Amino acid sequence: MPKLKHLITGIFSWGLKLAILLMILTIALYNVSFGRRVEPYRGFLEYEHRLTGFYSGQNRLTGYIFGEDNDRGLIVISHGLGGGGLSYLREIMFFVDNGWRVFTFDKTGSHNSEGSGTRGLPQSAIDLNAALNYIASQNRELPIMLYGHSWGGFAVTAVLNFDHDINAVVSLAGYAEPLMMLQEGAGLMIGPFAVLVTPYLWAYQRILFGDYAGLCAIEGINSADIPVKIIHGRDDNVVSYNGAGIIAHRERISNPNAVFVSRYYPNRSDHVYLTLDPLLMLEINEFFTRYLP
DSSP: OHHHHHHHHHHHHHHHHHHHHHHHHHHHHHHHHHSSOBOOOOOOOOSOEEEEEEEETTEEEEEEEEOTTOOSOEEEEEOOTTOOGGGGHHHHHHHHHTTOEEEEEOOTTBTTSOOSSOOOTTHHHHHHHHHHHHHHHTTOOSOEEEEEETHHHHHHHHGGGSOOOOSEEEEESOBSOHHHHHHHHHHHHHGGGHHHHHHHHHHHHHHHHGGGGGOOHHHHHHHOOSOEEEEEETTOSSSOTTTTBGGGGGGGOOOTTEEEEEEOOTTOOSTTGGGGOHHHHHHHHHHHHHTOO
16 A cells, blocks of 8 residues: 555656646747747838837837828738738838728837737737727728738737727738647647647646637637638648648638638748739739728
């Protein structure tokens, strides 16, 4: 009997040590990905714009308004992780030249916004929700379209879980759920050991974000009876086409106004190229135009 008690105590002790080790590994992985600021790069803005700002939680975020005299509609751009609002300057210029007003902004911990780090995958939707609340507070009457890529591609769909008046959404290379994306990212970093840290990733994300940790792009799309265009490249090496990508879960989407576009051109269907495709930009412009009131 003493031997059995000693064995049980030993197993419990080693189990506790393993749990602590896995939690430390989880926090380390999280900090590598989200614990640092994304500093701005120097660039020259050819287009006139106006700076503005608003709060997301305790952090003041920097916003940029382009084409302020345009009245066709307002396109809100939600940037990807590792970038900022001005990382999509080519798209901004295209939309402005086609008569749209554009609102873009730097998310928490990114470029010219406050925050010691980007915090995590749900933060993108939280910041976009704050941006849309700010836009609504300015009494702007223009119809609103959402355009997002990657981290932002998740945000423009997950933010539909909140109460906003949106006309249409385009999501490029967005992921369906933060935890699913974390699992893919961990797999790239530590291989098969990612399975061991998945419960800890869930727990740590829950500690950081509370109920927002469960924000889901699929639920957002289904909750809003508006046109949503999901675009994904088949060779995406960041948000996998057959894994975490929203497009991989199309059977879960019941919104009748959701459409799905698979892009495939040899050597031009990866995560980044979607934002460089001029034909795709024309297609997106036509999509937004179709759903103007």
